[in-house]
Amino acid sequence: MSPRTGARRRLGSIRLSLILLALVPSVTLAAMWGVTTTQIFSEGLRLREQTGLSRSTGAMGTEATLALQQERSLSAAWMASPHGSRAALDRQRGRTDVAVAKLVRRSQDFKNAPARIGDRMYSVIASVGSLEYYRGQVDHPTDITAQQALDQYTSIIGDQIHAFQELSQVDDGDLTSQAGPLITVGNAAELVAQEDAQLALAWPSGKLDEQSWQQFAQRVDVRRWVFQSQVLNSLHGTVKDQVERVLQSQDWKTLETVEDQIVAARTAHGRVARTVDLPDAHARWNTALGRISDQYTNLIQQQTTQLLDRSADKAHSLLIKAAALSAGGLVALLVCVVMSWRITRSLSRRLRGLRMATLSLAEERLPDVVARLNRGEKVDVESATPPLDYGEDELGQVAKAFNTAQRTAVYTAVELADTRRGFQKVILGIARQSQNLVNLQLSKLDALEREHQDPGILKGLYELDSTASQLRRYEENLVIISGEQPRRSWTEPVALIDILRSAVGEVAQYQRVDVHTDDEVYLSPPAVADVIHLLAELIDNATTYSPAPSPVGVRAAMVAKGLAVEIEDRGLGLAEEDYAAFNAQLAVAPQFDVVALADDLRLGMFVIARLATRHGIAVTLRSSPYGGTTAIVLIPHDVVVRGTPDSPATDGEVAVPAGVVAAKGSADDAVPERRPHERAEEAPPSARARTTGSAAPHSGPAQDADRRGGLAPLPRRVPQTSLATELREETAPSEADDKDATDLADFTAERAASSLAGFQRGTLRARDDEEMSYDHGGEEPSYDHGEDPAPTQPADRSWTPPADRS
Incomplete structure (x- = not known):
């Protein structure tokens, strides 16, 4: 118990003090004056x-x-x-x-x-x-x-x-x-x-x-x-x-x-x-x-x-x-003034102490308790609310009521924090279980994509694959909202173009996205997963809130303060006050607040703000010249790695859509050589995406056509064709692994995606070479594989597999 506050010079009660303050001057002045x-x-x-x-x-x-x-x-x-x-x-x-x-x-x-x-x-x-x-x-x-x-x-x-x-x-x-x-x-x-x-x-x-x-x-x-x-x-x-x-x-x-x-x-x-x-x-x-x-x-x-x-x-x-x-009255007046002064001073001192205690609770103790609870610390209600002792009079009773109020406030804050932590754990548990189911679904889709080569079936499988990848991103949103981090991680820097393409691959309408970058930069491993997720959320917003035929531009370039990624759509845009409100939300790390989330279900902004704050990334929304919205992501220099890393990233996989190639250099730089004994399936037409790069030159099939009398064979599957060099696996699968359809341990969806991209490029090259031979007087090409080739697209288009599933 703390010592009694203001115990000296105290009268019986506040009521008696007020009576004395009113009665003594009145009687004195009435008698003497x-x-x-x-x-x-x-x-x-x-x-x-x-x-x-x-x-x-x-x-x-x-x-x-x-x-x-x-x-x-x-x-x-x-x-x-x-x-x-x-x-x-x-x-x-x-x-x-x-x-x-x-x-x-x-x-x-x-x-x-x-x-x-x-x-x-x-x-x-x-x-x-x-x-x-x-x-x-x-x-x-x-x-x-x-x-x-x-x-x-x-x-x-x-x-x-x-x-x-x-x-x-x-x-x-x-x-x-x-x-x-x-x-x-x-x-x-x-x-x-x-x-x-x-x-x-x-x-x-x-x-x-x-x-x-x-x-x-x-x-x-x-x-x-x-x-x-x-x-x-x-x-x-x-x-x-x-x-x-x-x-x-x-x-x-x-x-x-x-x-x-x-x-x-x-x-x-x-x-x-x-x-x-x-x-x-x-x-x-x-x-x-x-x-x-x-x-x-x-x-x-x-x-x-x-x-x-x-x-x-x-x-x-x-x-x-x-x-x-009034000489005598003056003396009485002086006595009255002295008594009034002493009484007023006593009351003022005690009331001032109570006021300071109230302010201390409101401005220091309660904020400190809330901060400790937000950090996950345990708070003892009794130690956090020391009682005040102001006696037994009316002012003391007010102090006791205040003690009760502050204990109730701290106890309520502790209870709400415990409830919030429990709710976060429940959400995190559900999200982790859902992630496991999604990953299992993606694995089964990988097996089906390997077993089936029919274009119609593959189209449906890839649509399911893309939907599952989006579902995985939504489950990661729940993990981030719960205060945890997604499980994907890297140990080596990852190329910017691969990160951009991976983010595009996690969007439902990825075929509408144009990607362009002229800088050969990499991002540090701790930030790769969060940057991919952040960009995917922004690109998803851009495709969702803009009309379907319109493109969404993604441009990246180095600026004075770091790496800037600009995402621009051609939707309806927002009002200036809405942009200001969203930018204010994105500038600070939000706390988990169920009521706030219930009032405004923009979970994407919540996730973006948390990811950006974690790595010091600045995200700004503004009006686009097209009438839509432009999102500018400024990644600081601490996250950016200039030059080419010594070794590729192997701990995580950045699945890169086959249709999104780097804007710098030719497409040959992004396509590895084919390995023997591998086949390729045709990608579904719905998986097309625009790209700022150019199609690969027609080289391989044309040479084969010359050696075989003008007939070009069907292209073979090329695993990891659309992946950057840093993300390819160090060892290639053996022929036995390729022949064993039941062994799925070394076969991933990324390989299937690469095979489909290789199949498309080979088909295009063969068709162009055959048409070229036909134009020069040769015979019309024929195929002896027993089935018609699937429809192809122009050379500047490419099939895009679904998002990564690491």
């Missing part, structure tokens, strides 16, 4: 907090507002004439960034502010966050117009003015009334700044369109009304005198004169113009506005500081008064 004392003290504290917030953010906000107004005007001038110097704009942006940064750093002060103030200030912070985007539009306008960019600056400034107006609404009515005229002056100054920005956008062209002129005229009327009706009537004392001096200055009169000229310029020659020509007053306007801006900026900052000082003094006086009336 009266209604008047509480009201005065609360008012003083609130006023002090509001004053402090206004002092920390008000001045900074004013600085940011003025900086943004200047940046807005300079941005308008730059957008109107982007080929001039922008040094002034860059300097102003730097000043604006400094002012905004000061304001943003005080955002922590908004947490304790009233909701109305906090919402406004957070809105300001959010609006200045979009400043960089609009600066980018000023520099390189792509999404918005110049006027829209200025409107966004105006919106940001408006948010700040509204926020500062909320800051001025304090609990003291006198202070609020004193702040009203100051806010009005700021609004009027903003109208002047808007006029300047609009003119800065129009000065380079010297014209205002009708809409811009109307906006300018409206701002002029509103600003003059604000100053005459609101600002002057609400100000008193020295502030009013300062504002009147500004309004009566020569610079202010210059501004009004330019405004009047622009407003009157729309009616020229007794008619209303659609485009207003601006007067030549750019320099006068900027000079006068610069002086006026300095004056009202100093005025606003000075009055803001004085107002904050008065607010702080009043808050201080209220606090002193409240402290004098």
Whole structure:
């Protein structure tokens, strides 16, 4: 048992703790503080907090507002004439960034502010966050117009003015009334700044369109009304005198004169113009506005500081008064705070410990248990779920319930893992038994293929042989899903072309597959079986999900990162999201999940992902130019063997379809010499497959025809004709073995397949030689074997035996 957690400083129960937290402050405040004392003290504290917030953010906000107004005007001038110097704009942006940064750093002060103030200030912070985007539009306008960019600056400034107006609404009515005229002056100054920005956008062209002129005229009327009706009537004392001096200055009169000229310029020659020509007053306007801006900026900052000082003094006086009336209540409050703090700390520490324990289970222990179960380790439920001791109170009962929950979770995970392992073993056992039956069936088919030479019977036997080979691959899928490996193995590298042809041979519609490769490379023995299986699954998908007449291309070539095999069909293809989903599944090794497999029975993708992950192979699906799907298999360099291996692979057999020959070199390279005393049977017509190689030259039968007076004998069976050199057996069977039809130990389906391929090539050569002799005036060839030869195909076609059965 672990030591009791949080045993010290613990009260009787959570309920008692909550009662104490509520009762002690209430009784203390009710006894020591009266209604008047509480009201005065609360008012003083609130006023002090509001004053402090206004002092920390008000001045900074004013600085940011003025900086943004200047940046807005300079941005308008730059957008109107982007080929001039922008040094002034860059300097102003730097000043604006400094002012905004000061304001943003005080955002922590908004947490304790009233909701109305906090919402406004957070809105300001959010609006200045979009400043960089609009600066980018000023520099390189792509999404918005110049006027829209200025409107966004105006919106940001408006948010700040509204926020500062909320800051001025304090609990003291006198202070609020004193702040009203100051806010009005700021609004009027903003109208002047808007006029300047609009003119800065129009000065380079010297014209205002009708809409811009109307906006300018409206701002002029509103600003003059604000100053005459609101600002002057609400100000008193020295502030009013300062504002009147500004309004009566020569610079202010210059501004009004330019405004009047622009407003009157729309009616020229007794008619209303659609485009207003601006007067030549750019320099006068900027000079006068610069002086006026300095004056009202100093005025606003000075009055803001004085107002904050008065607010702080009043808050201080209220606090002193409240402290004098509630000295005893302050002591009781301190006691209450200490007790509340201790109780809260105790509860927080225990709850925090329980939370950490819960997170430890969810993020560490349960994932570790699941990982160990996936690795096949045994997990003890008791040791994996150490109990937590949090006492006997309500929190302790919660901990006990948590202990029960975690034990149940771990026990369920262990039980599910055991069930899954048992299910895998059952599937593996069934698959192994089915493999034995399939192998026995293939052996019997080999015997039948040796005994029978009738083309019709052989056609049916080879169809059964191909179906059995596919069934064997499906049984291997179950073995791979169960986490095991197929039994086929090699000890020597195997040629790429043989692997490709063997994979094609395991597909039902192998006659539709074109194989092409120009590189003479080999694959390392441990990867041969898995690569054959992986490619067979992809080729099978390509033939299954594409129309029957269309070919399926298989191309292989060395690339920078390894060996690339491309399988392309001409089916309907998939949507892009489906390709992305399949590629995500193929990128990781999937776990055995019965529910997932039941939801989506794409077992081929499951097998491909496991095989690819085992050897670091990357499989990618994408759309084909033909409208179908292209599967790209990238085999890493670790698996690829360059050059020719010293000895052939003998531990496993890669059965190569006779119709699929290497694309590199002539077909003679892939056909071994015939041995004496061997016969060949004709392959079924349904076993044809396309190939990128060429047919073997007509050599042997033609020579025999010359020696026998123009008649060519029937070709003999040539075992292992279609196999690569590395996969042929080292010793040839004896004549006695060939004659003994009951001895099947040394006779395989591959030999039968090779014999059929040799029979076909011999028949073609004999037919061509006889036709050649007939064309030169000879007699029509005849056969004395007592039966008609089977139909043959052109020289560029070859019969393809069924898949390998190792």
